[in-house]
Amino acid sequence: MVGKIVVSLVSLILLVGVTVGVVMVVHKNGDSKDDKSTKVQMKKVHEFCQATQFKDACSKSLEGVAKNDSATPQDYISAAFQNTLDELKKGLAETGKTSVDKDKDPYNHMAMDDCKQLLQFAIEDLQDSLSVVGESDTQSLHQYTYDLLNWLSKVYAYQSLCVDAINNPEYKSAIQNDLMNATQLTSNALHIIAKMSQVLKSFNIQIPEGLLGNSNNSPHRRLLDFTKVDQEGYPTWFPAADRKLLEKSKGGKGKGKVGKGGNAGPPLPPVGSGPLTPHAVVAKDGSGKFKTVVDAVKAYPPNHQGRYIIYIKAGVYNEQVLVEKNQPNVFMYGDGAGKTIITCVNSDGFIAKGITFRNTAGPEGHQAVALRIAGDRGAVFDCSIEGYQDTLYYQTGTQFYSKCVISGTLDFIFGMGTAVIQNSEIIVRKPLDGQKNTITADGKEQDVGINGVVLQNCKIVAEQALFADRFKIETYFMRPWKQFSTNIFMETEIGDFIKPEGFLKWPEKEFEKTCFVYEYANRGPGANTNQRSKIFKNYKVLSPQEATKYSVGTFLGNAAGEWLRGANAPFYLGLGGK
Template structure:
């Protein structure tokens, strides 16, 4: 963790727009919505003050809304567009400024890569902001409210793109140059997150009345999805796809086999075979074997479904790391997904660097709506990197030592086994390290109905090595452990301070309904001001159905999910 964290969230504009338009619920088809919007009148000063109320950078916010506020007939969509367009303008300016920062690779290879990654991060942020603007333009007032969570997830990710950019740079000279060019962009994006988070309250300011006679609502579809045991983001086609795969009846697009019995011998060659402008699911079957290769699914390859012959049978492995090789964290990942709609099933993702490699990622994803099922993630420090945007993991195994489940995305891990390993001498174990940075952001980490246990090597010395449920990577970190079984080796204080920070005073660490000898919360660390044992009603907010809005996207993948509490 720390300065070596590098991220490159990638979502193309075309894909972003396509996803948004797909979730917009058009409530009024007879023009009434447009007429309603035209007739909305608001006192500009009062409106601007109310909209900017939740923001941290109020002067920047009021300046952003000055022009739109002068038009008495401006609608909520106009205000949201103004906020996002202002952020887009400044992110573009930040990109131009960062493009002028050049690092001599021969003298400082690490920071050369970090600054180049920054340029890509900001470029991806531009794509996402442009897609968000298109989404707002396409929505009526009711549709705008329906897609609030989607927009919030994207704005949260855009902010994370920028902070991760500066996090990763070591040299004060280059860090300062990039930060100074990004100041306005981070402030306006921070404002955008807080404004979108309060969008429903904004609609109330405009006296927007949403109709009650919706023909088919997202909520209704979520209930239907729950009835059949699949989240709604999984469509019927994808449910059939996974059912066929489970029954051995699925015909993949390509087959990978080390023995030559498939079309390709490497996973990389199979990924490269993804056809241009492909529609639907591109299915890759990887036969049993150990594949020693670094795989990256880039943003131009959405909706891949890759499956193997099962955990410990189909294995992707590598050993890239920061501790020995001085490779930035993102670039250590054995398998990386950078595209939306990625699904994997029945595979092992492994980084063999060991604890001496320090940051060494087995799997990372910044692809929106990632779903992983029946997979194993094996490493030591930083094993599973839920980098950005919405991610769901079910019936998986996750192995590690320090901060081994970490990221800045919106992540739920359900019905999985979390296996803690033996770290280096004088090290501690921390299962989680969440990176939420804005309290109203959409992101955070939820462990739901999981078990946390020591592996065979840790077991004999499990009481000699300190093991914590987590520590807060960023100030507003959100970690929820609920309805899970906690082994006896979990420290009574539960959570560890992040050295050199005051994150423990602002983060949120919640527990609900846990069992096992490590679940006693009486001894939890009193320095964590935001620690709380939450009620069932509060815990429901962190289930897949509510926290990820999983009903809106998981059904399309075919992965089963528990939407609510058990």
């Protein structure tokens, strides 16, 4: 019996050995059904990842879904997004382990706190993106490309801004390493969405080509009606409720004093002259519920629904006001562009009208932001935004500015969001000795997406203090802050003081080779394009068809249809006032 058992065990061992040998032979010959299926799936992964820049990272992130024979395009995209989210959460956790002594290094201590908050914002926007993908079917997914690109662009920008804010090399290097996987996967997600046509072809799904953007496979938009206007010539692409609010606060043109070169316009009517009832009234003299704008914002009720309306009476409010991300749909209006200072807006759906946003640091203050908006669907009307360097910061998200006065010196309109500035006066101020003036400095970092800044039907002039020296001090349209900086100037009146070459390169970088700067139908003595700088390889004078891509009705995409319906001011939906 003992021998038989031994023989049986030996036989079993031999049998297993033979089985393993057979499996190995089958694997080599490629005859296994499971193996064929895996190869097919991995081929799909390979094709799917061709749209991305970091292909190895893409393939690795999809190993799990590749094992599912019935995986759909949504499964692949969801997996790509979910892995990005997981890596981003890991990055935030690792970043939290970096400790900076507040007393010894207060700047980097604050920068680290900001970094953590930015990464939390990135996580929230990525979760929104993942929800859209999960709730869409294959045929409708491409219709949400604009929204997804907007959110993903913000996710990437938040990570970049987190690193940029830190100036200690040791801390910066640590954070870059912590976020490397997340940054690569975010870039991949952006390219997957931007090149949706190419991605879906790997599943034999055909969708029509889009029209917007710099890539061949451009983002699609949910199609809404952007062309209708009302009997007063106003467009019908702003929510009806917001239109009523703006009509009730209707008043003067709101051009406030800017340095020595501006003229104050007539004030908006006081709150008592119409049916508009604000939630909070701010008045320095105590005639309102609050004496400070900060206190009025703090009174925002938890879980508030709809607009939260703040009326700010005439007066000087030397405050730094922060509207938080959990305070959406705030509408602030004043008695006309005056002297209210509001510098930070993180929430979605922010609207301001008849207010001056002023940074009083002066030219010696260097980077001194007067207004920063980091939320979606921001709209600023009849306002004055005053500063010197870095005046208006369209940090992230979709934003619209109309009938505003914006003044500054170096890079005074800058950001990483998507902004259109229309029917506004751009005032270039006198900088410090030895400085040059640049109007825009866009920070688009990826070669896909919708980010950039458009100035349309604006007027570019020199302030009175600069006028006499306007030919001695060099003034340029733009300089590229990041690699794929996108700056468009169209249908704008340009003063004679703009340098004929037009654009200034970024120090110690070669972004002039990759950035985008376009002009269309500009006018005035500075509009001659014959001597524009030849080192900017992607500079172009656009045709009408090409310029349409950067009009409000296209560049702001479906977002315009959702948050600018029926605005109480004349706007261009397309070109030439149409």
